[in-house]
Amino acid sequence: MDVILDRFIAESPVAVMVHAILRRVFSDSALDDLFERHAELQYTRELTFSTLTKLVIAVATKKHPSLNSAHRHMEREIPVSVTSVYNKVNGLETGISQAFVQETAAAIKEIITALPGWCAPKLAGLRLRTLDGNFLAGTDHRLDCLRNYGAAALPGMSLVVRDGPTGLLTDLIPCEDAYTSERSLFPDVLALVNPDDLWLADRNFCTIDYLGGIAQKDAFFVIRHHAGAKLQPLDKMKPCGSNVSGKIYEQKVRVGWLECRCVIVKLYEPLRDGSKELRILTNAPAKRLNAKRALQLYKTRWRIETAFQELTENLRCEIKTLGHPKAALLCFGCGCLQHPRRDANGIGQCASNDRGRERTS
Numbered sequence: 001m002d003v004i005l006d007r008f009i010a011e012s013p014v015a016v017m018v019h020a021i022l023r024r025v026f027s028d029s030a031l032d033d034l035f036e037r038h039a040e041l042q043y044t045r046e047l048t049f050s051t052l053t054k055l056v057i058a059v060a061t062k063k064h065p066s067l068n069s070a071h072r073h074m075e076r077e078i079p080v081s082v083t084s085v086y087n088k089v090n091g092l093e094t095g096i097s098q099a100f101v102q103e104t105a106a107a108i109k110e111i112i113t114a115l116p117g118w119c120a121p122k123l124a125g126l127r128l129r130t131l132d133g134n135f136l137a138g139t140d141h142r143l144d145c146l147r148n149y150g151a152a153a154l155p156g157m158s159l160v161v162r163d164g165p166t167g168l169l170t171d172l173i174p175c176e177d178a179y180t181s182e183r184s185l186f187p188d189v190l191a192l193v194n195p196d197d198l199w200l201a202d203r204n205f206c207t208i209d210y211l212g213g214i215a216q217k218d219a220f221f222v223i224r225h226h227a228g229a230k231l232q233p234l235d236k237m238k239p240c241g242s243n244v245s246g247k248i249y250e251q252k253v254r255v256g257w258l259e260c261r262c263v264i265v266k267l268y269e270p271l272r273d274g275s276k277e278l279r280i281l282t283n284a285p286a287k288r289l290n291a292k293r294a295l296q297l298y299k300t301r302w303r304i305e306t307a308f309q310e311l312t313e314n315l316r317c318e319i320k321t322l323g324h325p326k327a328a329l330l331c332f333g334c335g336c337l338q339h340p341r342r343d344a345n346g347i348g349q350c351a352s353n354d355r356g357r358e359r360t361s
């Protein structure tokens with residue numbers, strides 16, 4: 001075995017290193033310890049959390065089409081029946097899924113930033129974080145309570161945070177109610193905000209709860225303005241140049257009790273919804289983030305939407321046979337940890353990669 005391993009180390013050192021890293025991050029002891037620290041109602045008898053995770057990851061990575069299929073192929077390693085597996089995953093607390101994503105992503109982030117040649121993108125001392133919501137698709141009507149209804153059975157939704165420098169999906173806020181508004185989850189989001197964070201989000205998050213909460217944490221935001229948030233102008237619009245999309249202006253405004261900057265783009269061509277202006281709100285000082293840079297950063301928000309698309313097309317983050325919200329959210333969390341990072345230094349690359357997207361953003 002040493003001779004074979006030495007051959008792999010000599011010919012494919014990166015593959016050996018990646019394999020060793022993943023074995024360490026997803027080790028049985030680490031996963032079982034995570035379960036013991038965050039489980040409130042569930043407990044371990046025969047089926048451990050590490051074994052359950054292996055089953056779910058096998059489905060999320062499309063190795064098997066369902067948990068039942070994965071159980072049949074791993075039956076010798078699993079000491080319980082498939083019914084017990086479904087009972088376990090259907091009752092898994094969402095706090096465990098949230099901690100699973102958060103702690104595993106933190107471990108992988110430490111490894112990425114320790115690699116030779118790693119260089120964090122420069123952004124005036126700000127840490128870029130992108131926030132977006134994801135609603136799980138409808139599942140099969142296998143549950144008794146759903147069989148008499150024709151509407152889609154939505155198993156849940158979640159808010160996801162993407163780390164700008166590494167491209168990792170680092171935080172998951174799961175919600176079992178698929179019809180919950182993204183705006184109502186602001187307390188959970190604000191718990192993740194740290195000083196000098198720079199949060200990107202679309203207009204669904206343009207509320208005083210989000211804007212004011214981020215500002216009170218000594219952090220900053222770049223969020224598109226929603227028509228429902230009334231702006232009170234505090235001075236006249238000042239021209240700030242132009243880009244390929246239109247002419248850029250800036251104005252001090254007040255949203256509720258919060259004063260911030262409004263970056264306005266008077267578009268050469270209207271958007272698909274007919275809008276002739278694009279308004280971006282930010283509380284970052286102009287010395288740290290000027291108007292053009294704020295617009296440039298906002299256009300990198302598509303990266304998290306691309307990640308969701310990759311989770312759906314390249315992985316199986318949504319299993320139609322899992323109608324229980326807790327089970328569906330665990331599967332989505334496993335998908336978040338497996339998604340490909342195509343742009344490690346996303347901020348450094350945004351200037352060149354987004355030029356072709358500006359007219360359609």
